[in-house]
Amino acid sequence: MPLIELKNISKIYGSGDDLVTAVKNISLNVERGEFTAISGTSGSGKSTLMNIIGCLDIQTSGKYSLCGKDTSTLSEKELAEIRNRDIGFIFQNFNLIPSLTALENVELPLIYRGIPKNIRRQLAVHALENVSLGSRADHLPAKLSGGQQQRVAIARAIAAAPPMILADEPTGNLDRKNGSDVMKILYDLNSQGKTVIMITHDENIAAHASRTIRISDGQIVSDVNNYVP
Numbered sequence: 001m002p003l004i005e006l007k008n009i010s011k012i013y014g015s016g017d018d019l020v021t022a023v024k025n026i027s028l029n030v031e032r033g034e035f036t037a038i039s040g041t042s043g044s045g046k047s048t049l050m051n052i053i054g055c056l057d058i059q060t061s062g063k064y065s066l067c068g069k070d071t072s073t074l075s076e077k078e079l080a081e082i083r084n085r086d087i088g089f090i091f092q093n094f095n096l097i098p099s100l101t102a103l104e105n106v107e108l109p110l111i112y113r114g115i116p117k118n119i120r121r122q123l124a125v126h127a128l129e130n131v132s133l134g135s136r137a138d139h140l141p142a143k144l145s146g147g148q149q150q151r152v153a154i155a156r157a158i159a160a161a162p163p164m165i166l167a168d169e170p171t172g173n174l175d176r177k178n179g180s181d182v183m184k185i186l187y188d189l190n191s192q193g194k195t196v197i198m199i200t201h202d203e204n205i206a207a208h209a210s211r212t213i214r215i216s217d218g219q220i221v222s223d224v225n226n227y228v229p
Contacts, residue, residue, distance in 0.1 A: 001068050003164065003195055004030035004053060009062035011048050011218075022048040024218040025062070030197065032163070035190040037198045037209035045218035047168065050199045054087055054166045055079045084112055088157030092169035094149045096141040096156075102128060103137040106156045113160060120159075127155035131185055147178030154185055158194075165189055167198040171205055183208060 011023040023045045030036055040046040051057035052064060055071060064071045066082065074082070083089075096105045103124050110120035128134050131151040141149050150170065157165055167186060171179035183205070190196045190210075198209060206212045207226055214222045 002029035002065075003032045003034075003067060004028075004197075005063075005065040006053075007063045007065075009049075009052060009059045009064060011045075011052065011057070012060045022218055023052070023059070026218075026220055027062075028213065028220065028223065030195065032195055033190070033193055035186070035196045035198075035210045037200055037206035037212045038215060039200050039203060039206035039212060040215035041201060044215045046199050046201075046215045048218075049215065050166060050168055050197070053197060054089065055082050084109060085160070086162050086164055088160070088162040088165045090150075090153050090157050090165065090167040090170045092172040094141070094146075094153045094173075096149055096152060098141055101138050101140055102133060102144065102152045102155075105141070105152055106159050109156060110160055115160075123159045124155070127159035128152070130158065131155045145178070147174055147181060150174060150178070150182055151185070154182070158189065162194075164195045164197065167196065169200055170198060171200070171202070179205070 006026055006028050009023055009026045010021060013020045013022060026049065038046045038049060048057065052059050055066070058072065071079065097108070100108070106124040106127055107120050110123060115123070125134065125137065128137050131154050133148060133151050133155065136144060136148060141152070144152065165186070170182050170186070174182060186196050186198065200206050209226060211225050213220055
């Protein structure tokens with residue numbers, strides 16, 4: 001059974017004469033353990049597709065099954081539980097809370113999961129160590145470089161060991177070296193068995209995934225397997 005199964009998914013925004021179809025009749029499967037890039041230019045529909053896959057948005061038509069469950073039958077509470085338990089989100093703009101230290105930012109989703117303080121502290125410290133930021137645990141985001149902030153965001157995404165990582169333009173605000181460091185972390189997570197789905201406009205970054213799905217005008221225009229040395 002695929003981890004992700006999309007059948008004839010469409011997403012329409014607006015009403016009347018202002019209708020915009022962001023995603024048009026997309027069907028695809030993603031297996032457990034894949035490293036898949038979804039690429040396309042701005043406005044292609046790739047971010048809308050990611051929001052549907054991440055249970056942040058609901059399709060207008062079609063069926064989306066995650067781990068064999070039809071997401072359209074789930075309540076908002078159940079969708080929130082899936083987002084918190086099964087998916088680690090990484091965003092281009094990091095989305096760290098400025099007033100919290102790196103450690104506190106990583107701990108935050110663990111609080112929502114109801115994990116006891118002593119255990120979540122251990123998980124957060126371990127996650128920061130996994131991205132080589134154990135020594136920066138007590139630093140506020142403003143005291144960290146862009147690359148370090150993105151690594152804190154990755155630590156936050158992986159602290160609870162979700163089976164799937166959704167990364168939205170994870171290298172978009174980084175220079176080449178820091179972008180390369182982030183990609184290495186994503187490779188390592190995938191090698192550990194995590195399913196990684198990455199949204200990017202950068203064809204060169206997309207080519208480093210084991211599979212690249214290209215989106216244009218809300219439709220899949222190519223779906224290829226890449227050779228990853």
